[in-house]
Amino acid sequence: MRLFRFIAVLLIVGYSHQVEAQRKSKNGPPEQIAPTIGTAPKLVVGIVVDQMRYDYLTRFWEHYGQGGFKRLVNDGFNCRNNHFNYAPTSTGPGHASVYTGTTPSTHGIIGNHWYDKVLDEEIYCASDDTYQSLGTESEAGKMSPHRMQVTTITDQLRLHTQTRGKVIAVALKDRGAVLPGGHMANAAYWFHGSGEGHWISSSFYMDDLPQWVKDYNLSDAVAQYKKPWTTFKDKGSYVESVLDNNAYEGLFQGENAPIFPHDLVALWDANEQFDILKSTAYGNSITTDFALAALVAEDLGADTITDFLAVSFSSTDYVGHMYGVDSKEVQDTYLRLDRDLERLLNSLDKEVGANEYSVFLTADHGAVQVPSYLKDKKIPAGYMEYEDIKSTFDTFLKYTYGTTDIVKHFSNYQFFLDHKIIENLDLEVGQVQERIAKELLTYDAVYQVYTADQMRQNQYTRGIPYILQNGYNQKRSGDILVVLKPGFIKYPKTGSTHGTPQIYDTHVPLLFYGKGFKKGSTVKRTEIPDIAPTLAVLLGIAFPNGTTGTPLEMVLD
Incomplete structure (x- = not known):
């Protein structure tokens, strides 16, 4: 009898749910309840940290503040087993793959430079002499994404919104801005050092720089970083890194030892003036400053039509190449980047709204530990x-x-x-x-x-x-x-590099944070081309037209 009653209750509950789900209208068939489609964020912020190994998250964890990397990890979704699924692992292919949702086999950016079999010459992934430099008299602005053969997630956003959604891309490196911005970006800006220290662009995007960029270049926003590079914390606390003075690190012109502090003022002229800032932690702060200026000047995230801000932090790569994975310079660069991320997130809270934007953070490749250092530790490694x-x-x-x-x-x-x-x-x-x-x-080798x-x-x-x-x-x-062989590279004897299919070059962070994303983590393998289709699902827009990746269902709220 009790079993009968239990079954009867289940049937009644089930029927009531069915009735609720199919409420009859007055003059027609049952009303179907539409599935919920979440409201798109006002702004998507894509962050690519150049040459960031996954273990930089864990190795420096105790030094990070609460508002940068820890905020993204603790309040977002951490894909702990994320990899590039192709080689060469370098900056141009990396940025293209993140934003196109596919690999060089499809998008065509097979390196930073490569030999063109038709032209019989080596070409650069973003160069384009058919356009003019904006913001400089040099050739540094003659760039476009024309060698990228498919659309990006940023292109699809522009197409979906009939170009009402804005796309702005920012990086020290031209390729770090040009490729993420896609073919339809409102603007891509990159840093030209030398004696200028200006943010520049290409006539591919516009006829002239906006007034706010001109004013920014006339200010002391960049010049304020012409100062000694000192450690963010006490150097003695950087126990996660090798001794400051060692044989595995490169030198600025005019330096006698690769140690803190680095006197940028004294080294200025011997190292192409403003260019020296790229190879210091200050380069990321310069990038953050300009990205925040763009956020405000371009009114990004100011209405319900989704905008996109693509930011690439390039100095992590310059510093890694010069000093190596285990250096105190790399550690200091990430501790300072952590504070820059905190500044960025706090500004997004203020300008866009704490629950109105979505962020992803990843890298364009990893890096190998300096082989000469590994050899001294009796680990098989070397050079070719x-x-x-x-x-x-x-x-x-x-x-x-x-x-x-x-x-x-x-x-x-x-x-x-x-x-x-x-x-x-x-x-x-x-x-x-x-x-x-x-x-x-x-x-x-x-x-x-x-x-x-x-x-x-x-x-x-x-x-x-x-x-x-x-x-x-x-x-x-x-x-x-x-x-x-693993641990072998084609590179000088100091500093780290990348480019191989080995796991130290493929394993990089992938964090999702903000509107539309769950909190949590996974050790399931994810791959770089999965990012763009995941964003497409979040935004409810078409996938980039060369997509081979798969949306990451577990990260979506």
């Missing part, structure tokens, strides 16, 4: 320069093919062959690729080698070949792809 193998390699080419000209170019760990010479020698391209690949595999034929003919789903294939563009990439 093309010049180191050139003599042996040239001898092989002459003996096998009668000429070294069969190889036209080497860049981004890729060899480009001269197909005309191969044809004249009555050889098959695929056979030449395979023969050269086998030779390269005999060299000590080389870990794996793949050919263009392998990239085209196979479908890899895991491991290094999967990562290489996602970075391989059939029209733009080379004939032979070389992977060095």
